[in-house]
Amino acid sequence: MSKKVVEVKTLKVGKYVVLDGEASKITSLSTSSPGKHGAAKARLEAVGIFDNQKRSIVKPVDTKIDIPIIDKRVGQVLSIMGSDVQLMDMENYETLELPIPEEIRDQIVEGAEVDYITALGNMKIMRVK
Incomplete structure (x- = not known):
């Protein structure tokens, strides 16, 4: 299991990310501006490379996330x-x-x-x- 950890704000469309234990290619990425009491959030949608399933998550932009080494x-x-x-x-x-x-x-x-x-x-x- 070769993967590395990066922050969500460094991701871009077309790159790869690990979601639900599967390597997935990012299809869309949108960030919301920070609110009065909260941090900025990123909505990430990706399609699995090997199983073609669509996955999405919403996380704060400074959260760490796994990137597969392909x-x-x-x-x-x-x-x-x-x-x-x-x-x-x-x-x-x-x-x-x-x-x-x-x-x-x-x-x-x-x-x-x-x-x-x-x-x-x-x-x-x-x-x-």
Whole structure:
């Protein structure tokens, strides 16, 4: 579980955050001005990278929040096994089995190179090179 801690006010749309234990990409971020007795609040909406679920939170802007450390890697397709694909990492040559995302199912062929990410123990194929 590789993650780091930052304040909510440093986040931006398009960055990643950990919500409910899942790595999520921020889709909208709005802050309210501080009130007479309260601190400024931030409303954060994000979509899970691996499960595509929408999540939202409201927190004070000076609160600490977890950020996942996302590792982007390149792999080569060794074989296609139904809805899964067997990949070989191009850096350390280990083999992995990952599910094929629906949006790139027709682009994946044996021998092609793909970009995949790892975050919080999960892996996902992002695109075909």
